[in-house]
Amino acid sequence: MGKVSQIFEEARKRGRTYLLEPEAKTVCMEYGIPVTKFRIAKNTEEAVQFAEETGYPVVLKIVSPDIIHKFDVGGVILNLKSSKEVKDSYKRMLMNVKKHKPDAKIVGVLMQEMIPPSTEIIVGATKDPQFGPALMFGLGGIFVEVLKDVSFRIAPITRSDAQEMITEVKGYPILRGYRGQPPADINAIIEILLNTSRLVMDHPEIKELDLNPILVYEKGAKTVDARIILE
Secondary structure, three states: OOHHHHHHHHHHHOOOOEOOHHHHHHHHHHOOOOEOOEEEEOOHHHHHHHHHHHOOOEEEEEEOOOOOOOHHHOOEEEEEOOHHHHHHHHHHHHHHHHHHOOOOOOOEEEEEEOOOOOEEEEEEEEEEOOOEEEEEEEEOOHHHHOOOOEEEEEOOOOHHHHHHHHHHOOOHHHHHOOOOOOOOOHHHHHHHHHHHHHHHHHOOOEEEEEEEEEEEOOOOEEEOOEEEEEO
């Protein structure tokens, strides 16, 4: 059994149909989908160690099978720039979570590098009962939330399909570089779409997949948040 199948099996054994964020990011990494650097910390010392090794600023996120919406319970703290801020925020986060969800099982705190802002995109997949896995691509923020500016293809997709998905969205000129903004790495986006297609085809037990946001730079891209739901 491969690493991805083991992760899925372990989640099922624990009665979960969704992956914890570090599990989802590990699955992405196994399929060549770039993610931000991350590690689970069990205490403040491990949290500071990660921050010192990775470099500031960093992000803290609570990891719990009982908490899906982390922001609602104070389970996300951004832009920490020193060891003191990491220690204080780590303790404050645990207090916030215990206050809002006293019975929640805490696996640890996800330490994550905080990467510079850039063009945001979203890549998703849902399992259509008739056609199978369908991939979705769009620009992040207002483009997907308000304008619903997205494109779809049934998996598996080809490189040509991925290119068409990107050029079809109305916000495509932004990816090419708009009003002085640097162009986004289109090849990096294509690879993410192809690897996501391969992932959902290899694992039909994936019901939903959501990579949002992915920050795309002139060279390369990184997935900030990943969510995977199983059948």
